[in-house]
Amino acid sequence: MRSGLKSDIFEKFSALAGSISNSEVEGWKQQGGKVIGYTCSFVPEELFVAAGLMPFRIRATGSLSAGRADDYFEAANICSLVRHCFNKILTGEYEFIDGCVIGGGCDANRHILDNWEKSEARIPFLHRIFFPHSSGILMAQNFRNQLENLKQLLEEHFGLKITDDKLRDAIVLCNEIRDLQKAIYALRKVDNPPITASETIALVVAGYSMPKEAYKADLTQLLEELRGVTVPENKKTVRLMVVGPGHDEPTLCDIIETMGGTVVTDLTCYGGKTLFGSVREADPDPLQALADYQVIDRPLCPKNLDAHPIINREVMDKIKEYRVDGIIGQSYLCCETWGGELFVLQKELKEAGIPMLRIEREYTSDSLGQVQTRVQAFIETISGGLL
């Protein structure tokens, strides 16, 4: 769903988010640049940026089938997003990447590497990184050691040197990007946000799909444009927040906004969950700064044994900050990590008097008829028929 804003930047972001390979990737490769794929928001992009590689977050945009992946995942309860991502890998849509780092945040995700190694899809560099499943200093040290190992492997494979200065520069760049994204998110606190939810998804997904310097320049220009937008006159709407794993395609948010809701913020893996604080910039050990950020400062993933109170607090804070009327907790079929988390969250929100709708769905956007009914009923329930 579009806001009506005329912007070349938005057009570009929508095009980038609507496909896998794109003109930005092609331009980068034509100049001799290498692209490294990765899964999961806990893999620090800063390491790749410091290496001069273009990070590209694996997603399944446009996927209508996981048929090839099911040959591998058939016997397991593997979430829909992971199966569709792996299907894209098997069907050759990620042939442009020169390597991939698989985040071992959840079991489903880590199995991408197991199956990739057994498949006919070739990749010159494939590595798995394990995330600690709780926060704390010892866990951050463990994660730092894994980042050190990954750094060495990248240096050896790609024949380059990742210096501390380069790492610190990459941290500054990625912090600046996060700050710009946060500033754009904050524009949705007003009664009639200047951008829609699907435009916001395009905005963040584009960031995973193009070189970072160029993305920062585009975001800067977009923020200026958005600050100059005159919002339309007030209309009655139900302000909603989406919580759950990554969703890179806009169908669910379009349904919500077509049915009279407005998605004003989110805590999802491609979006709001990545916009949490900043990485320390002048640290003498930049790898430790990255590890501390992911393990101690941003333990927002339900894979962590101690994450629940932090997720709950973050949701509650955002409810106040963005004046949220209700939560839509969406997860994919067989996503154990978020499925369990949302169940507990719903109970706690109910006690706090905050309505929450849980949706468990397939990744493919053509199975959303029943979701539409539930979303509509949820919005009707909150609005009390006032819309």
Place this chain on the structure above:
Amino acid sequence: MVVAGIDIGSTTGKAVIMIDDKIILGKIIMASIKPAQTARLAIEAALENAGLTAQDELQYIVSTGYGRLKVDFGNENISEISCHAKGAFHTDPEVRTIIDIGGQDCKAISLSAKGVVLGFEMNERCAAGTGRFFQVMAKVLACGLEGIGSPSNISPTAATISNQCSVFAESEIISLVNNDVPLPDIITGINRAVASRVSGLVRRAGLADKVVITGGCYGNEGLVNALEQALGLKVNRLPVNPQFMGALGAAVFAMEKFRAKTTETQINMEGAK
């Protein structure tokens, strides 16, 4: 004031006309593959029952059901959850829990003393616990839906149906038939399996007395019996055909909306004077 509510479900289409506070039910129309066509047939049947001749006489139309967005002659659409709640509460203000089992989904709705929806749950896209599940089982057992719902087929020695998936449950039932398990035991097992699944939805939505059942499965005595056992509460039937509850709720909404619109127009006209 003359308004209508239309409920286009996956299996049937229903329409209700309200002339002021008088309720006129239409007929159950078997759904075609084109929801708009089903809606037209449903509204024509209701117009006939109401003694009206033309759709133009309807001053406001609300559509609901899975085909609600395809009703091209309605004023607006409202979800079936809100409409079932509205219809059931309008029929019996003591209702606090609604179990709606339709052709392709089942819902549990919890209501406040003022008829406000407090919570709802729906089955995911699986057909288990829906009318479709009963249709498949009735075909396997060659007993018709009447056989599945007959009180004479309620057995104290129910077979265990462990599989909730319609497809796998079908093969499980074929095995039971081949092992000469008595038909009432199998049927009671089927109804208990569905009741077990539905009762989970009901508890998640919020269970409170008075419980009613709406939708096409309301006449299944075996299911109602199994639900009462699973929930520990009486499952009541409404005095108006429960299969029309979605359409009735839509009609009540239509009346409320039209009255509000008329009042607003009058206020504006008086203000202009």
